[in-house]
Structures are given as C-alpha cells and as structure tokens.
Amino acid sequence: MYAGRPYTQQHNHQYQPPPPGYGSRPPHHSHHQGGFAYQTPQGPPAGADPQLWQWFTAVDADHSGSISVNELQTALVNGNWSRFDLDTVKMLMGMFDVDRSGTINYTEFAGLWKYISDWQNVFRHFDRDRSGSIEGHELTEAFRSFGYNLAPSLLTLVEHKYAQASEPSVGYGPPPGITFDRFVRACVAVKSLTEAFQRIDTDRDGWVQISYEQFMSIVLAAP
Amino acid sequence: MYAGRPYTQQHNHQYQPPPPGYGSRPPHHSHHQGGFAYQTPQGPPAGADPQLWQWFTAVDADHSGSISVNELQTALVNGNWSRFDLDTVKMLMGMFDVDRSGTINYTEFAGLWKYISDWQNVFRHFDRDRSGSIEGHELTEAFRSFGYNLAPSLLTLVEHKYAQASEPSVGYGPPPGITFDRFVRACVAVKSLTEAFQRIDTDRDGWVQISYEQFMSIVLAAP
Incomplete structure (x- = not known):
C-alpha cells in the first residue's frame, strides 16, 4: 500500500495562498425582497464603486x-x-x-x-520570467506552494493538458506554457479533484474504494 | 455493493458505431527512409486525392x-x-x-x-431535430447506442459540461446543446475514462481500489 502523504496541505512553505474561497461557490447573500418585477437597470446600485x-457596463454589451x-x-x-x-x-x-x-x-x-x-x-x-505564461518549473513551484504534493508525472500531465498552443510548436519540445485562464482552471480542477478524492479517503492513506458512477461523477463535475 | 452492469458494451442496439479506432491513436506506419533533410513541399504525394x-494546402496557411x-x-x-x-x-x-x-x-x-x-x-x-447541436435526449440516445450505460445523473453532467453557451441563457432552463467539436470530445472523454476504469476493475463488479496518483493520472490524461 502507498505509505506516502499523497496530498500534504502544509502551509508553512506557502508564499501566497490562492484567492480566498478558491474553487468554491461564494455564500448566497441576496434575498428577494419583493418589488417591481420589471426594474430597468439605469444606474449603479447605491454605494457601488x-x-x-x-x-x-462595458462588459454588459447589450x-x-x-x-x-x-x-x-x-x-x-x-x-x-x-x-x-x-x-x-x-x-x-x-x-x-x-x-x-x-x-x-x-x-x-x-x-x-x-x-x-x-x-x-x-x-x-x-510567472518568474515575465513570459506571460507559466512554464513547467513555474507550475511545479505554484502547486508546491499551494500545498499540493503532486508527483512529477502528474505535474507533466497538468503542464501538457492546460498548455496553450499559441505558436506552432516545432517537434516535441517542452509545451508552450499555460496562459492565465487555463492556469486558473488547472488550479481549480486539481483542487476540486483532490478534495473529492479526500472526501472518500476517510482514513487518509491515499487509496479509495470507488464505484464507476462515483468516479465518473467526480470527473465530470470538475472544470 | 453495486450489482448492476455499470458499463454494458452490448452492440445489438447500435445504429452506427463511432468511427473506427475512435479515441485511440492510429498505428505508426511511417518509417524514416533517409534522404534530403530540407525537402521543400511543392506538390501532392504520389497517389494523393x-x-x-x-x-x-488551404488549411496549411503558412x-x-x-x-x-x-x-x-x-x-x-x-x-x-x-x-x-x-x-x-x-x-x-x-x-x-x-x-x-x-x-x-x-x-x-x-x-x-x-x-x-x-x-x-x-x-x-x-441530431434528430437538425438543430445543429445535440440536446439532452439526443445525447442519451447517442451514448445508449454506443453501448455506454450511463446513469441519468451522469448524462446530465455530460450535458452541462460539454454544452456550448452560444446564446445568453435566460434563467436555468435546459443547457443550450452540444456543438459538434464538444460532442466528439465528450464521446472520446467518456470512452477513455470508462476504459481506464475497466482496466483496473479486473473482476468487472463496477468497483475499483485506486490510489490518488492513479486517479489523478487517469483524469488528467483524458481529453
């Protein structure tokens, strides 16, 4: 059996945690108070920045x-x-x-x-080298800092899966790096998959007994 | 324990199988024969359609x-x-x-x-209704026809995960359907995940014992 710590979450080596609530839904704050059903949006809410x-309003093109x-x-x-x-x-x-x-x-x-x-x-x-994308060693450093102890083979899989292909790669050199949006998705995906695994792994030995349906629903629910 | 058949692959109900070799790499045919290293491509290979x-040549823009x-x-x-x-x-x-x-x-x-x-x-x-996208019941029919006995909850997850969002959806109605490229990806993903699970499930009871690393590598290797 696997005796290592498959997902250490020690926080002592972290430079900077990911955004608060990273990967989880914010709490539901709004309560419907009743009122006009057809309220035309004409200006900012009170106190809006x-x-x-x-x-x-710029993003709301229509x-x-x-x-x-x-x-x-x-x-x-x-x-x-x-x-x-x-x-x-x-x-x-x-x-x-x-x-x-x-x-x-x-x-x-x-x-x-x-x-x-x-x-x-x-x-x-x-992005230490200011290239605008996260390359292999930068990715390794990021996940280590977030507390995910991913094996090198898994980091390579993440690196290839989320790499942008913005330039024609000649031959199979290193993948071309991960742009911002795919970096966020990679981090949220690894977090949500790891947490789903951990919820089943109640004795924390890094192994689970899992059904096909559980397996597929975890994978399909991840971003 | 789960007693059902989690992934029946009976072929008697199939209308039409997916493309041959669907989801797998074609065999390696080409052998380097030596020759000029800088061979300028100027015309079609002999016998080309x-x-x-x-x-x-149209796709090869540069x-x-x-x-x-x-x-x-x-x-x-x-x-x-x-x-x-x-x-x-x-x-x-x-x-x-x-x-x-x-x-x-x-x-x-x-x-x-x-x-x-x-x-x-x-x-x-x-795409029975010729809408240009695969909607929920069409997706159900497709996977059933391919021989994947996915639970309704899993089909719903596939439907949402691969749905295009080509029109602003008002409220949470049904998702807007799956366009061609995402349909292919959904089919290849379900196939590769199911086959990876089956390789571990040697007694075919729909349950596996799996480590965190195995789990993550299966998921990250899927499209």
Missing part, C-alpha cells in the same frame, strides 16, 4: 443589466490577447452566479472581479 | 508543408461557425500526429479528415 460599475456567458467570454482576455476558453468562462459563471439566474449581475460581478484580480497577482508571482 | 490535397495546432484550430468550425475549442484541437493533434512531429502532414491529415467526416455522420444521425 464607480470604476467597477464602469467596467460592468445593456441588459446583467452579463451573459458570451459577454463575459468576449470581455476576458489573456496577456497574449487570446480569449478565455469557454470552459473557464463557464467555470467562473458557475462560481459567481450566486442567484442561479444564468447571468452575472453587478454584485456578482464585484465578486468575480476580485477573484480574477487575486488570481492575476498569483499568476504574476509565479 | 486531389480534393484532399486541395483542402490540406505553406510550411504541415499543419500546426493554430492552423488546424483556424480551419475547423462547427455548424454555428464557432471555432473548435483548443482542447478538441489538441486532442485531434494527439491522435493523428503519428510521427510526433508536433504538426500534421498530408498523410496524417488524410486520417484526421476521415475521422472528422465519420463523426459528422454520427453527429447528423443523432
């Missing part, structure tokens, strides 16, 4: 008062101007669409904005 | 003689003109770049073309 409201998956995908770009993958955008919508309306309102947008800003800081920290 | 050569990930992504569109996801393109490259050059040559392109054409027929067959 003017700059954030400005960004919100001026509907809330942001759709497509509007969000159009607005989000990586450092190399590539668009965020649909899967990353859907993951973010799933995390921040607190009222399950299918769109992002201003309050939800504020949470999303903070989350992305926090991840941008994490990304910049680990 | 003229139409296929025409398509190949006329390098082979197709990069980016050229392939630019060339592949769904019925609604959306681009193929990078992950689908990388999956196809991984399957058809037989000589591991990082690009697709004409011979490899012929295999890829056939594979996509076969999948287009499968897609058209299951």
Whole structure:
C-alpha cells in the first residue's frame, strides 16, 4: 500500500495562498425582497464603486443589466490577447452566479472581479520570467506552494493538458506554457479533484474504494 | 455493493458505431527512409486525392508543408461557425500526429479528415431535430447506442459540461446543446475514462481500489 502523504496541505512553505474561497461557490447573500418585477437597470446600485460599475457596463454589451456567458467570454482576455476558453468562462459563471439566474449581475460581478484580480497577482508571482505564461518549473513551484504534493508525472500531465498552443510548436519540445485562464482552471480542477478524492479517503492513506458512477461523477463535475 | 452492469458494451442496439479506432491513436506506419533533410513541399504525394490535397494546402496557411495546432484550430468550425475549442484541437493533434512531429502532414491529415467526416455522420444521425447541436435526449440516445450505460445523473453532467453557451441563457432552463467539436470530445472523454476504469476493475463488479496518483493520472490524461 502507498505509505506516502499523497496530498500534504502544509502551509508553512506557502508564499501566497490562492484567492480566498478558491474553487468554491461564494455564500448566497441576496434575498428577494419583493418589488417591481420589471426594474430597468439605469444606474449603479447605491454605494457601488464607480470604476467597477464602469467596467460592468462595458462588459454588459447589450445593456441588459446583467452579463451573459458570451459577454463575459468576449470581455476576458489573456496577456497574449487570446480569449478565455469557454470552459473557464463557464467555470467562473458557475462560481459567481450566486442567484442561479444564468447571468452575472453587478454584485456578482464585484465578486468575480476580485477573484480574477487575486488570481492575476498569483499568476504574476509565479510567472518568474515575465513570459506571460507559466512554464513547467513555474507550475511545479505554484502547486508546491499551494500545498499540493503532486508527483512529477502528474505535474507533466497538468503542464501538457492546460498548455496553450499559441505558436506552432516545432517537434516535441517542452509545451508552450499555460496562459492565465487555463492556469486558473488547472488550479481549480486539481483542487476540486483532490478534495473529492479526500472526501472518500476517510482514513487518509491515499487509496479509495470507488464505484464507476462515483468516479465518473467526480470527473465530470470538475472544470 | 453495486450489482448492476455499470458499463454494458452490448452492440445489438447500435445504429452506427463511432468511427473506427475512435479515441485511440492510429498505428505508426511511417518509417524514416533517409534522404534530403530540407525537402521543400511543392506538390501532392504520389497517389494523393486531389480534393484532399486541395483542402490540406488551404488549411496549411503558412505553406510550411504541415499543419500546426493554430492552423488546424483556424480551419475547423462547427455548424454555428464557432471555432473548435483548443482542447478538441489538441486532442485531434494527439491522435493523428503519428510521427510526433508536433504538426500534421498530408498523410496524417488524410486520417484526421476521415475521422472528422465519420463523426459528422454520427453527429447528423443523432441530431434528430437538425438543430445543429445535440440536446439532452439526443445525447442519451447517442451514448445508449454506443453501448455506454450511463446513469441519468451522469448524462446530465455530460450535458452541462460539454454544452456550448452560444446564446445568453435566460434563467436555468435546459443547457443550450452540444456543438459538434464538444460532442466528439465528450464521446472520446467518456470512452477513455470508462476504459481506464475497466482496466483496473479486473473482476468487472463496477468497483475499483485506486490510489490518488492513479486517479489523478487517469483524469488528467483524458481529453
């Protein structure tokens, strides 16, 4: 049997934790108070940050008062101007669409904005060579810092799976690095898969007994 | 313990099997024979199909003689003109770049073309309402026909995970359906995950004992 510590979560080596609540849904705050059903959104809510409201209205291209998956995908770009993958955008919508309306309102947008800003800081920290993407050794350092003790073979799999292919790679050299949006998705995926595994591994020995349906539902629920 | 048959593979109800070799790498045929190292590609190989050569040169936008990930992504569109996801393109490259050059040559392109054409027929067959996307019941029918006995909850997860979000969804109605490229990826992913599980489940009871590293490597290797 495997005797190692498959997922150490010691925090002593961490430079900087991932954004708070990384990978989990924010708590549901809003309560429907009744009122006009057809309230035309015309201005910022009381107390709204003017700059954030400005960004919100810019992303809300059709001026509907809330942001759709497509509007969000159009607005989000990586450092190399590539668009965020649909899967990353859907993951973010799933995390921040607190009222399950299918769109992002201003309050939800504020949470999303903070989350992305926090991840941008994490990304910049680990992109040591300022290349705009996370390469193999930077990825290794990031996961080690987050407390995930992934075997080198797993890190290689993450590196290849989430690598952008923004330039024609000639031959099989190292993969071309992971851009911002795919880095966030890789981190959230590893976290959610590891936590799902740990929930079943109650004796913490790194092994689980798992059914086909459990296995498939964990995998399909991960981003 | 689970007594059902978690992954029946009976073939009696299949209308049409997925493309041959679906999800697996084609065998390696080419052998390097030596010769000029800098051979400029100027015309079709002997015996090449003229139409296929025409398509190949159209996709090879920089006329390098082979197709990069980016050229392939630019060339592949769904019925609604959306681009193929990078992950689908990388999956196809991984399957058809037989000589591991990082690009697709004409011979490899012929295999890829056939594979996509076969999948287009499968897609058209299951898109009963000719909507250009596979909706929930069409997806259920497709997986049943392929011989995968997925529980309804798993089919719902597949439906949501691979759904395109091409229109702003208002509220949480049914997901907007799965476009061609994501349908292929969903089918290849379910197949590769199921086969990886089955390889460990030697007594075929639908349960496995699996380590964290095995679990993560199966998941990260799937498209």
